[in-house]
Amino acid sequence: MAQINPSILSADFARLAEEAKAVEGADWLHVDVMDNHFVPNLTLGVPIVEALSKATDTPLDCHLMIEDADRWAPQYVEAGAGSVTFHVEAAAAPVRLAREIRAKGARASMALKPATPIEPYEDLLPELDMLLIMTVEPGFGGQAFLDIMLPKIRRTRELISKHGLELWLQVDGGVSATTIERCAEAGADVFVAGSAVYGAEDPAQAVRALRVQADTATAAAAWACGH
């Protein structure tokens, strides 16, 4: 089943605990950490992740858009994140870092910016629990989905199948009712949605509707493949 991870980047930062509760039923809560160096925006850090992890039962999916990921990522596991995503462009030793995240008890995930290809990292895939393909340039919510990322999603799904891995394939950026089906058909199974969830009148209902859309598109693509 598709997993839908609302991004609190689009929530009201003055009411984070309530906003987390508003999407109970979501698979994970996506937490965008930005340092104003790796991306031109600044959001939140370890203390807020620690507070959020105590305020909600929904596990935290921390997306680190920060430099020096090798130094900081383990601290997000200690703060309570169940999944920690570092950008390969910001990690000096991605294999060592993925192993450290796993050893500390969280799921290890690696993200690729739109211009970063998957092919050089094929041999790293068994070290990961999730791969994140950015479908916007990281830094801000509410941007338009980049259709040109669909072939990369497809190629990554093929690599995952070729190696027989359990790896989850996440997409993040511009995912909404109008774009989620394309992502699911291409092979994504974890969907981050910020403005599409928190901009909706009923965020919990928006999560459920996106999940149905993704599952229907995945099933249709599998049926078409088998015929």
Ligand SMILES: O=C(CO)[C@H](O)[C@H](O)COP(=O)(O)O
């Ligand atoms: O990592 C991100 C931006 O860098 C966010 O997770 C993403 O943009 C979610 O917001 P939206 O669904 O509105 O695009």
Ligand SMILES: [Fe+2]
């Ligand atoms: Fe994100």
